[in-house]
Amino acid sequence: xxxxxxxxxxxxxxxxxxxxxxxxxxxxxxxxxxxxxxxxxxxxxxxxxxxxxxxxxxxxxxxxxxxxxxxxxxxxxxxxxxxxxxxxxxxxxxxxxxxxxxxxxxxxxxxxxxxxxxxxxxxxxxxxxxxxxxxxxxxxxxxxxxxxxxxxxxxxxxxxxxxxxxxxxxxxxxxxxxxxxxxxxxxxxxxxxxxxxxxxxxxxxxxxxxxxxxxxxxxxxxxxxxxxxxxxxxxxxxxxxxxxxxxxxxxxxxxxxxxxxx
Amino acid sequence: xxxxxxxxxxxxxxxxxxxxxxxxxxxxxxxxxxxxxxxxxxxxxxxxxxxxxxxxxxxxxxxxxxxxxxxxxxxxxxxxxxxxxxxxxxxxxxxxxxxxxxxxxxxxxxxxxxxxxxxxxxxxxxxxxxxxxxxxxxxxxxxxxxxxxxxxxxxxxxxxxxxxxxxxxxxxxxxxxxxxxxxxxxxxxxxxxxxxxxxxxxxxxxxxxxxxxxxxxxxxxxxxxxxxxxxxxxxxxxxxxxxxxxxxxxxxxxxxxxxxxxxxxxxxxxxxxxxxxxxxxxxxxxxxx
Ligand SMILES: Nc1ncnc2c1ncn2[C@@H]1O[C@H](COP(=O)(O)OP(=O)(O)OP(=O)(O)O)[C@@H](O)[C@H]1O
Ligand SMILES: [Mg+2]
Numbered sequence: 001x002x003x004x005x006x007x008x009x010x011x012x013x014x015x016x017x018x019x020x021x022x023x024x025x026x027x028x029x030x031x032x033x034x035x036x037x038x039x040x041x042x043x044x045x046x047x048x049x050x051x052x053x054x055x056x057x058x059x060x061x062x063x064x065x066x067x068x069x070x071x072x073x074x075x076x077x078x079x080x081x082x083x084x085x086x087x088x089x090x091x092x093x094x095x096x097x098x099x100x101x102x103x104x105x106x107x108x109x110x111x112x113x114x115x116x117x118x119x120x121x122x123x124x125x126x127x128x129x130x131x132x133x134x135x136x137x138x139x140x141x142x143x144x145x146x147x148x149x150x151x152x153x154x155x156x157x158x159x160x161x162x163x164x165x166x167x168x169x170x171x172x173x174x175x176x177x178x179x180x181x182x183x184x185x186x187x188x189x190x191x192x193x194x195x196x197x198x199x200x201x202x203x204x205x206x207x208x209x210x211x212x213x214x215x216x217x218x219x220x221x222x223x224x225x226x227x228x229x230x231x232x233x234x235x236x237x238x239x240x241x242x243x244x245x246x247x248x249x250x251x252x253x254x255x256x257x258x259x260x261x262x
Numbered sequence: 263x264x265x266x267x268x269x270x271x272x273x274x275x276x277x278x279x280x281x282x283x284x285x286x287x288x289x290x291x292x293x294x295x296x297x298x299x300x301x302x303x304x305x306x307x308x309x310x311x312x313x314x315x316x317x318x319x320x321x322x323x324x325x326x327x328x329x330x331x332x333x334x335x336x337x338x339x340x341x342x343x344x345x346x347x348x349x350x351x352x353x354x355x356x357x358x359x360x361x362x363x364x365x366x367x368x369x370x371x372x373x374x375x376x377x378x379x380x381x382x383x384x385x386x387x388x389x390x391x392x393x394x395x396x397x398x399x400x401x402x403x404x405x406x407x408x409x410x411x412x413x414x415x416x417x418x419x420x421x422x423x424x425x426x427x428x429x430x431x432x433x434x435x436x437x438x439x440x441x442x443x444x445x446x447x448x449x450x451x452x453x454x455x456x457x458x459x460x461x462x463x464x465x466x467x468x469x470x471x472x473x474x475x476x477x478x479x480x481x482x483x484x485x486x487x488x489x490x491x492x493x494x495x496x497x498x499x500x501x502x503x504x505x506x507x508x509x510x511x512x513x514x515x516x517x518x519x520x521x522x523x524x525x526x527x528x529x530x531x532x533x534x535x536x537x538x539x540x541x542x543x544x545x546x547x548x549x550x551x
Pocket of ligand 2: 057058059170
């Protein structure tokens with residue numbers, strides 16, 4: 001499955017997300033949140049956006065999600081222009097944003113409920129996804145009964161329940177402690193490989209960005225720009241230990257240089 | 263590990279005896295207080311006219327509830343009004359609060375009036391209401407409605423307006439309709455705040471009915487208190503007042519109980535209870551399929 005994703009990804013005809021000259025300004029054009037972004041993300045690829053606060057990472061993500069409209073340029077997903085929230089794109093936030101009055105499984109089913117009727121197949125799928133994120137035993141727990149890490153797992157299962165194959169993650173584990181975050185990152189890689197999703201992942205952390213990604217977009221602020229795209233040729237599946245390898249550290253330095261020079 | 267477990271059970275045991283000891287202390291202090299009061303008014307230190315002896319109050323309780331039994335009629339009258347005014351006032355408050363909250367345009371135009379209303383002591387309007395509606399139950403209910411209206415109104419309004427931005431964004435990204443966002447997000451999220459408003463409203467209703475009955479002295483526990491104090495029958499007046507204390511306490515406990523049922527996700531017991539219930543419901547759903 002993973003092999004197949006890589007083969008398809010190398011085919012230039014399968015760009016899933018593409019932006020040309022995408023710009024977004026706020027406050028009547030006085031704040032340039034994103035300036036002239038050009039990028040294509042092939043099917044099944046994992047892209048990390050990394051950069052300091054205010055460089056437009058969330059803005060780019062929200063543009064792809066169709067939550068806001070660009071002030072200039074064009075954005076395409078699966079070859080059609082993004083004109084609003086859509087079924088094939090799903091987003092996850094820094095906080096789990098679970099509904100406290102719903103159990104884990106009921107939270108996972110929310111996207112299905114909103115899209116239409118809940119069938120038994122959907123219920124089974126939701127249960128499978130909870131197992132996939134390692135929460136099979138907690139399906140009937142309420143968010144308040146789960147740890148922060150478990151809540152994010154539920155949010156991830158909910159994201160997958162949408163059936164979207166483009167998934168956007170805005171610092172999804174940023175509020176968690178480092179151990180939990182590292183573990184969840186490894187699991188995230190396993191999960192997106194398993195469902196074959198195209199992923200855009202926002203983080204402040206250079207090492208995290210490189211560890212996860214096929215390509216890292218290094219972004220700089222004022223105006224928000226994609227300053228450099230770093231290819232990450234490290235083999236998969238990845239283990240946490242690669243972070244001590246010379247190749248890995250070379251990539252970290254490369255990203256640091258871009259950010260430091262700015 | 264074993265150490266901490268042992269310690270925690272020890273703490274628990276110590277806590278339990280502490281609890282009973284505390285209850286005993288409270289009971290002791292209360293008994294002393296009553297005794298001091300009793301002695302005070304027997305020796306004339308406290309004017310027995312205004313501070314009747316606890317034993318006299320106890321005798322009055324017996325009289326108004328049993329031998330004369332006259333309090334029941336007034337109690338029913340007052341509680342009926344409380345219920346009617348509370349229900350009407352809070353339905354109005356919640357309804358208007360939701361309406362104003364959902365509609366930014368209405369909100370803008372209504373806000374100045376809300377501020378004016380908030381700054382005005384509601385009780386001040388009571389005599390006007392009686393003048394307008396005449397003597398009788400309807401003006402009393404109107405007064406109670408007025409004092410009940412505000413807390414549910416403000417709380418519903420703020421609950422509906424202050425919905426978590428991230429959750430709204432989530433619903434938007436899932437392509438939810440306005441109606442779906444309302445039913446599945448905004449209303450449930452506002453429930454705990456609305457419940458808090460209802461708690462205040464019911465307490466206010468109890469004061470409201472007294473004010474209404476003080477002004478319009480035909481029946482009800484408020485007018486009974488007035489009658490007793492005018493006849494200098496303070497022991498019976500105290501019996502009425504302590505009755506209200508008990509009712510106030512029961513209202514408080516009832517609303518607390520209701521909150522644990524309705525806004526269950528804010529309470530541990532509610533979470534556990536509902537988790538089991540939902541699991542059972544889920545299993546049944548899949549079994550019948
Ligand atoms: N709705 C908005 N209105 C006005 N300005 C905005 C808005 N959203 C973002 N901005 C501005 O656009 C710029 C980019 O914001 P964005 O949230 O995309 O940054 P970010 O890279 O996600 O930062 P962080 O790492 O802090 O999350 C910032 O200067 C921000 O103040
Ligand atoms: Mg951000």
